[in-house]
Amino acid sequence: xxxxxxxxxxxxxxxxxxxxxxxxxxxxxxxxxxxxxxxxxxxxxxxxxxxxxxxxxxxxxxxxxxxxxxxxxxxxxxxxxxxxxxxxxxxxxxxxxxxxxxxxxxxxxxxxxxxxxxxxxxxxxxxxxxxxxxxxxxxxxxxxxxxxxxxxxxxxxxxxxxxxxxxxxxxxxxxxxxxxxxxxxxxxxxxxxxxxxxxxxxxxxxxxxxxxxxxxxxxxxxxxxxxxxxxxxxxxxxxxxxxxxxxxxxxxxxxxxxxxxxxxxxxxxxxxxxxxxxxxxxxxxxxxxxxxxxxxxxxxxxxxxxxxxxxxxxxxxxxxxxxxxxxxxxxxxxxxxxxxxxxxxxxxxxxxxxxxxxxxxxx
Numbered sequence: 572x573x574x575x576x577x578x579x580x581x582x583x584x585x586x587x588x589x590x591x592x593x594x595x596x597x598x599x600x601x602x603x604x605x606x607x608x609x610x611x612x613x614x615x616x617x618x619x620x621x622x623x624x625x626x627x628x629x630x631x632x633x634x635x636x637x638x639x640x641x642x643x644x645x646x647x648x649x650x651x652x653x654x655x656x657x658x659x660x661x662x663x664x665x666x667x668x669x670x671x672x673x674x675x676x677x678x679x680x681x682x683x684x685x686x687x688x689x690x691x692x693x694x695x696x697x698x699x700x701x702x703x704x705x706x707x708x709x710x711x712x713x714x715x716x717x718x719x720x721x722x723x724x725x726x727x728x729x730x731x732x733x734x735x736x737x738x739x740x741x742x743x744x745x746x747x748x749x750x751x752x753x754x755x756x757x758x759x760x761x762x763x764x765x766x767x768x769x770x771x772x773x774x775x776x777x778x779x780x781x782x783x784x785x786x787x788x789x790x791x792x793x794x795x796x797x798x799x800x801x802x803x804x805x806x807x808x809x810x811x812x813x814x815x816x817x818x819x820x821x822x823x824x825x826x827x828x829x830x831x832x833x834x835x836x837x838x839x840x841x842x843x844x845x846x847x848x849x850x851x852x853x854x855x856x857x858x859x860x861x862x863x864x865x866x867x868x869x870x871x872x873x874x875x876x877x878x879x880x881x882x883x884x885x886x887x888x889x890x891x892x893x894x895x896x897x898x899x900x901x902x903x904x905x906x907x908x909x910x911x912x913x914x915x916x917x918x919x920x921x922x923x924x925x926x927x928x929x930x931x932x933x934x
Contacts, residue, residue, distance in 0.1 A: 572666040574603035574927065577679060579672035579703065580809030581609065583761020583816065584855030587836050588696050589671045590815055591738045591858075594834060595924035604663060608674050610810040611652040617810060653678045661686070667927065669694050669724075673704030680715040691721045694923070696854030697876040698727040698883045724923065727857065729879055732886055734916065736923040737861055740835050745864035745917075746843050748910055754799075755868075756845040758784035758838070758856075761803070761816065765851040766870050770893055771798065774849070777901065781849070782841050791821050801841065804829050839863065847906045849893070852881040860889060861917060866909035868893050888912040 574596060578589035589605055596603045609617050660668075660682050668679045669692045676693075683689040693704065728735045757771035763786025771781045772792070780797040783790075791800045804817035804827075817829035818837040831837055842848055843863045850856045851870045857880060860867050867890035872878040884890035889909055891899075899905060 573663050574601065574667045574669060575660055575663070575665045576603050576605045576669045577608070577671060577675040578605060578809070579608040579674055581703075582672070582853075582855075583809065584853040585671045585696060585701075586809045587761065587815065587855055588694075588738050588858060589669075590813070591740055591835060592669065592694075592924055593813075595739055595922070596927065599924065599928045601928050603669075604665075605813050606656065606675075607810045607813075608648065608672055609808075611648055611656065617808075648674070648678055653681065657682045657685075666690065667692065669927075671696065673701065676704070677711050680711045680719050683720070684715040684718040687718075689720070691719055692724045693721065694724045694726070696726055696858065698725075698729040698854075698879050699876050701854075701876045702874065726923065727854070727880065727883055729883055732883065734861060734887070734920050736921045736926070737858060738923050740839055740859055740862035743843075745862075745914065748907055751846055752844050754780045754782055754845055755847050755849055756782045756784075756841045756865075757849040759786070760851060760853045760856060760873075762786065763790070764873055767849055767851070770849055770870060774901070779901070782845070784838060784841075785821065788825070791825070801838070802827050802829075803838075846903060847909075852877045852884060852890070854880060857884060857889075860884070861913060861920065864910055864913040864917060866890055866906050866913065868896050868906075887916070889916070 576589045576593050578586040580586055586607065593603045593605050656678055666688060667690050668683060670676060670679050671694050679691050683691050695701070724736065726734065726736045726738070755774060757767045759765040759767045763784065768783065768790060771783050775781050775796040775798050778797070782799045782801060785791050785800050785802045787805055792798065800821040802819065802821055807817050815831045815836040817831050819827040819829040821827050839859055842859045842865050845865050847866045847868045848856060848860060849868045849870060851873050852867065853873065856867065859865070867884055869881045869884065869890045869892045872881055881890065881892070885892065889912055891905060891909065896905065
């Protein structure tokens with residue numbers, strides 16, 4: 572028996588948690604396969620997605636309007652690709668499908684409906700269902716849904732106001748507050764979306780040293796104001812391989828020596844050392860925040876699901892809105908308070924991969 576983890580390259584906040592889940596399961600002696608939705612689309616379709624993501628990075632208004640495209644991807648996996656995957660899962664004796672992107676639901680239900688005893692976990696990294704889940708489930712035949720053992724696995728529980736489960740980013744304890752380097756980390760998630768670049772510039776002008784994750788070369792400013800720049804390899808996409816995103820610091824000559832670890836994404840090293848992450852509130856960012864006990868200065872969200880993530884993080888005392896932090900004078904003492912709240916919460920959170928290894932059916 573084995574596990575298939577179903578991710579999507581459209582959002583690294585979905586794909587990277589899938590890779591982390593596979594790593595944690597492998598460490599426990601339960602290796603799993605990772606399937607990326609876009610890997611099974613025609614090449615021209617992938618090219619359009621790549622072009623769209625560049626547009627989303629350059630104009631956040633375009634990105635927010637692009638949420639309406641989610642429904643189009645839900646029907647993008649053709650019969651031939653589905654047949655091939657179903658055959659591969661059967662050959663691997665897959666009995667658990669962890670669906671991190673709702674686009675996978677039609678194929679997952681079809682496979683599980685034909686193999687009694689197969690479980691489907693809809694693993695939600697956000698506090699409410701993201702648009703892909705609503706789009707994907709609408710195309711699942713009722714007969715398949717009725718025959719499948721399905722469980723919604725919520726990492727963030729909005730109604731209970733808690734973080735119930737997580738996928739551990741690593742096994743190391745958080746870096747002590749006194750040992751951190753005093754820098755902030757600004758990013759826009761895997762595809763560099765949102766207001767993080769201009770907000771980072773504002774903080775740099777106030778004297779804060781900021782690390783900025785750039786998405787393309789044009790994002791790197793020449794100003795000597797305490798900002799350092801890092802980049803994901805812009806030529807890499809999740810459907811190229813099953814590794815973490817290539818990542819590195821931009822040197823003064825503009826070159827980047829990309830590297831990638833095998834236990835987690837390399838950007839997490841910066842999160843562990845930062846006093847706060849300046850970012851929109853994606854589920855993957857909040858997972859990193861908990862793992863590192865690093866608070867989030869919450870920027871404008873991408874859609875209602877991220878807006879509700881932000882409200883939950885503020886309610887739990889793990890984050891503060893950028894506007895509120897500015898109004899309060901950008902006090903580091905406030906960030907330290909949020910850090911302590913995260914530290915206190917971490918032992919109470921269940922490891923989702925541990926529940927899989929233990930054989931629990933409810934996640």
